[in-house]
Amino acid sequence: xxxxxxxxxxxxxxxxxxxxxxxxxxxxxxxxxxxxxxxxxxxxxxxxxxxxxxxxxxxxxxxxxxxxxxxxxxxxxxxxxxxxxxxxxxxxxxxxxxxxxxxxxxxxxxxxxxxxxxxxxxxxxxxxxxxxxxxxxxxxxxxxxxxxxxxxxxxxxxxxxxxxxxxxxxxxxxxxxxxxxxxxxxxxxxxxxxxxxxxxxxxxxxxxxxxxxxxxxxxxxxxxxxxxxxxxxxxxxxxxxxxxxxxxxxxxxxxxxxxxxxxxxxxxxxxxxxxxxxxxxxxxxxxxxxxxxx
Amino acid sequence: xxxxxxxxxxxxxxxxxxxxxxxxxxxxxxxxxxxxxxxxxxxxxxxxxxxxxxxxxxxxxxxxxxxxxxxxxxxxxxxxxxxxxxxxxxxxxxxxxxxxxxxxxxxxxxxxxxxxxxxxxxxxxxxxxxxxxxxxxxxxxxxxxxxxxxxxxxxxxxxxxxxxxxxxxxxxxxxxxxxxxxxxxxxxxxxxxxxxxxxxxxxxxxxxxxxxxxxxxxxxxxxxxxxxxxxxxxxxxxxxxxxxxxxxxxxxxxxxxxxxxxxxxxxxxxxxxxxxxxxxxxxxxxxxxxxxxxxxxxxxxxxxxxxxxxxxxxxxxxxxxxxxxxxxxxxxxxxxxxxxxxxxxxxxxxxxxxxxxx
Numbered sequence: 001x002x003x004x005x006x007x008x009x010x011x012x013x014x015x016x017x018x019x020x021x022x023x024x025x026x027x028x029x030x031x032x033x034x035x036x037x038x039x040x041x042x043x044x045x046x047x048x049x050x051x052x053x054x055x056x057x058x059x060x061x062x063x064x065x066x067x068x069x070x071x072x073x074x075x076x077x078x079x080x081x082x083x084x085x086x087x088x089x090x091x092x093x094x095x096x097x098x099x100x101x102x103x104x105x106x107x108x109x110x111x112x113x114x115x116x117x118x119x120x121x122x123x124x125x126x127x128x129x130x131x132x133x134x135x136x137x138x139x140x141x142x143x144x145x146x147x148x149x150x151x152x153x154x155x156x157x158x159x160x161x162x163x164x165x166x167x168x169x170x171x172x173x174x175x176x177x178x179x180x181x182x183x184x185x186x187x188x189x190x191x192x193x194x195x196x197x198x199x200x201x202x203x204x205x206x207x208x209x210x211x212x213x214x215x216x217x218x219x220x221x222x223x224x225x226x227x228x229x230x231x232x233x234x235x236x237x238x239x240x241x242x243x244x245x246x247x248x249x250x251x252x253x254x255x256x257x258x259x260x261x262x263x264x265x266x267x268x269x270x271x272x273x274x275x276x277x278x279x280x281x282x283x284x285x286x287x288x289x290x291x292x293x294x
Numbered sequence: 295x296x297x298x299x300x301x302x303x304x305x306x307x308x309x310x311x312x313x314x315x316x317x318x319x320x321x322x323x324x325x326x327x328x329x330x331x332x333x334x335x336x337x338x339x340x341x342x343x344x345x346x347x348x349x350x351x352x353x354x355x356x357x358x359x360x361x362x363x364x365x366x367x368x369x370x371x372x373x374x375x376x377x378x379x380x381x382x383x384x385x386x387x388x389x390x391x392x393x394x395x396x397x398x399x400x401x402x403x404x405x406x407x408x409x410x411x412x413x414x415x416x417x418x419x420x421x422x423x424x425x426x427x428x429x430x431x432x433x434x435x436x437x438x439x440x441x442x443x444x445x446x447x448x449x450x451x452x453x454x455x456x457x458x459x460x461x462x463x464x465x466x467x468x469x470x471x472x473x474x475x476x477x478x479x480x481x482x483x484x485x486x487x488x489x490x491x492x493x494x495x496x497x498x499x500x501x502x503x504x505x506x507x508x509x510x511x512x513x514x515x516x517x518x519x520x521x522x523x524x525x526x527x528x529x530x531x532x533x534x535x536x537x538x539x540x541x542x543x544x545x546x547x548x549x550x551x552x553x554x555x556x557x558x559x560x561x562x563x564x565x566x567x568x569x570x571x572x573x574x575x576x577x578x579x580x581x582x583x584x585x586x587x588x589x590x591x592x593x594x595x596x597x598x599x600x601x602x603x604x605x606x607x608x609x610x611x612x613x614x615x616x617x618x619x620x621x622x623x624x625x626x627x628x629x630x631x632x633x634x635x636x637x638x639x640x641x642x643x644x645x646x647x648x649x650x651x652x
Contacts, residue, residue: 192366192372194369
């Protein structure tokens with residue numbers, strides 16, 4: 001009984017001593033929250049629902065048929081391949097770049113940091129055009145490539161290059177601040193205890209950044225699968241061969257095949273939802289990893 | 295193991311950090327590197343560890359060139375200022391780390407590791423924390439983990455960078471007594487960096503006083519306290535009263551008055567008189583050449599702290615604080631004479647920035 005009394009007393013005390021200015025005015029609070037919620041509902045939740053509603057508007061069998069169609073299948077397969085390649089390469093590149101920037105001092109470091117951000121500031125169309133100018137038939141290396149029978153533009157290698165370019169900041173950007181904050185002392189400690197460089201990397205550096213790394217990979221993957229502009233320029237839109245999911249969706253939509261377009265779109269939307277959920281979970285883990293810094 | 299440092303030179307860009315360091319640490323000794331921030335003490339420790347490399351000079355472990363070896367091969371136990379515990383590993387795994395990364399041929403079995411870790415955690419008295427993570431420990435506990443982890447590889451030498459710097463005063467005092475006792479127990483050659491003179495004097499067998507990348511004095515705690523080799527050491531270690539004096543023809547004068555003091559071989563020219571606050575007798579003004587007005591008297595334990603304003607003819611008065619016994623009758627406003635019983639006189643260094651101007 002006395003425990004309850006104590007609790008009640010404390011509650012009463014807190015209510016009594018809360019200063020007036022700190023009490024939220026109900027109307028202002030309600031207005032701010034409803035504006036935010038309404039905005040989110042109109043611009044994000046509603047479109048997302050619309051995608052799924054359209055996709056399933058002729059029933060589940062129509063939806064399934066649209067996804068089972070050979071060109072759609074090819075687009076899904078190609079998207080998965082492109083994402084797998086570019087995420088893997090960017091994972092390695094991002095780790096190496098973040099490691100170099102966070103743990104070493106060298107000339108040209110700030111230039112490297114600027115270049116890592118470049119794909120964020122350049123329009124994706126330009127990113128695609130760069131590769132056409134380099135590897136296209138009229139491009140710088142075009143004649144040489146043709147002579148050696150190497151296809152880059154309007155083929156899978158071109159799509160991989162464009163995707164790589166567009167997505168390469170994600171992993172590095174996530175890792176650099178965390179690695180800078182963590183410093184090099186734990187690595188130095190590991191070396192002083194007799195660990196080799198490789199062993200230090202796998203036992204100390206990697207575990208310390210694993211959640212941020214996963215988060216970066218997730219964002220990188222979402223962008224790799226969803227990239228339209230850069231890929232559109234270099235792909236050539238050959239159905240069943242060089243069409244990724246976003247390109248395939250556009251073609252279907254332009255041909256008034258709304259069910260099929262939204263069916264494929266629903267897969268990308270699903271990816272976005274899953275990414276967001278995973279991101280929320282990871283942010284919690286990264287948050288607690290950061291608090292672990294002493 | 296003995297450590298020998300010969301003529302070590304190091305700079306960061308254009309800034310010299312170490313300017314010709316010579317140091318010999320005997321086997322089993324516990325030595326403090328003491329100096330203000332920027333004196334190069336941490337850099338010296340990092341070079342000995344193998345975390346930094348000098349531009350010139352030699353570091354020898356038991357006579358063999360240590361600079362030919364990486365930190366990994368030197369077998370040194372290094373305790374970092376902020377401990378650098380592996381945050382994703384618990385206390386047990388932190389201590390076991392050095393054993394787990396040994397080359398396969400020398401790696402102990404899991405049960406040997408367990409026994410070794412247990413022994414170390416017992417040594418540093420934190421066996422009950424084995425399954426905690428670093429962020430669940432207090433500063434003092436982290437310090438003990440860092441020490442146990444460093445000792446796990448049975449280092450030939452133990453190097454500690456500001457081992458008590460990040461702890462509060464009470465924990466600090468306990469830990470440094472404990473470290474002294476621990477050193478007596480394991481007797482590994484140890485070198486620690488500190489800016490805290492009390493810490494250095496209490497813990498170390500010998501103290502190396504560093505200033506601006508140079509060694510000012512190497513000696514036992516008694517040596518550096520009672521027989522400081524330079525103005526800097528006198529000023530840095532313990533409390534000092536300092537007065538600007540002039541030395542000429544074997545006489546010491548203050549404010550154009552000749553004091554009955556021995557110049558102690560100081561060359562003619564501007565010099566500085568150093569006195570410990572308790573080495574001054576308070577006498578009647580007629581009996582002393584240093585005279586002043588008592589500005590403030592406060593009781594402090596068994597002593598009185600007396601603030602005196604020393605009068606000068608030529609320039610503004612100098613304020614200083616001396617100690618007197620509690621039973622002496624001293625009143626604010628009274629004129630008083632100061633008679634140094636023990637003192638040191640040092641010529642003003644070229645680099646007079648090392649001694650604050652009076």
